[in-house]
Amino acid sequence: MKIDFNKNDDGLVPAIIQDASTKNVLMLGYMNEEAYTKTIETNKVTFFSRSKNRLWTKGEESGNFLNLVAIKNDCDQDTLLITVNPVGPTCHKGSDTCWGEDNEQSFGFLSNLEAVIQNRKENQDDSKSYVASLFRKGINKVAQKVGEEAVEVVIEAKDDNEELFLSESADLLFHYLILLQAKGYKLKDVVNVLKSRS
Structure with a gap:
C-alpha cells in the first residue's frame, strides 16, 4: 500500500x-x-x-x-x-469513543424502530398504539402474531406477488422485534448468537 x-x-x-x-x-x-x-x-x-x-x-x-x-x-x-x-474503552477519559459515545452496535433504521417499540412497551398504559395494545395482551398474543405473520410469509413466498411477499416479510420482522422485547431482548442479542456460530 x-x-x-x-x-x-x-x-x-x-x-x-x-x-x-x-x-x-x-x-x-x-x-x-x-x-x-x-x-x-x-x-x-x-x-x-x-x-x-x-x-x-x-x-x-x-x-x-x-x-x-x-x-x-x-x-x-x-x-x-x-x-x-x-480492548476496553478507547478514550483516555474512559469512554468507549473520543466523542463520549457508547460503542454499541447500531442497525440504523431497525435500531430506531426498536427504540419506538421500547417506548411503547414502557408507556403501554398511557398509549393507544397498536404496539402498546399487544404488550397489554401479553406474551401469548405477541407470539401468536409472530406465528400468523410467519405463515403469511410462507404463503406469499409460494406466489408471484413480490409486493405482498415483501409486505408480509416486513410485518413478520416488525412483530418479531416486538416479541424480542416482550421477552426482554433486542436484535443485538440475536446477532451475538449468530456471531458465536460463525
Whole structure:
C-alpha cells in the first residue's frame, strides 16, 4: 500500500480508528511511517504522539489496546482508515469513543424502530398504539402474531406477488422485534448468537 507521508511537512497522516464489529468511529490519531510499520509488525495500533513527540502504542499504559484488523488508504493516499478490535474503552477519559459515545452496535433504521417499540412497551398504559395494545395482551398474543405473520410469509413466498411477499416479510420482522422485547431482548442479542456460530 502506498501512503503519502510526505504530503505534509510533519510526515504525518490522519488515522481514523473504526471498530471492526460495530463500525463506530472510536478516535482519530496520526501516524508517521515508523508508527505505520510498527502497527503492521505488532498488530497493535501505534501512533505518533504530537504532544509527546514520540511513537505511542494505544494501550501501552492502560492495557486498552487497539488490535489491528485491517488498514485502508483513501483515494488521495494520505488518510488511513484502520479497523480494530478494541480492548476496553478507547478514550483516555474512559469512554468507549473520543466523542463520549457508547460503542454499541447500531442497525440504523431497525435500531430506531426498536427504540419506538421500547417506548411503547414502557408507556403501554398511557398509549393507544397498536404496539402498546399487544404488550397489554401479553406474551401469548405477541407470539401468536409472530406465528400468523410467519405463515403469511410462507404463503406469499409460494406466489408471484413480490409486493405482498415483501409486505408480509416486513410485518413478520416488525412483530418479531416486538416479541424480542416482550421477552426482554433486542436484535443485538440475536446477532451475538449468530456471531458465536460463525
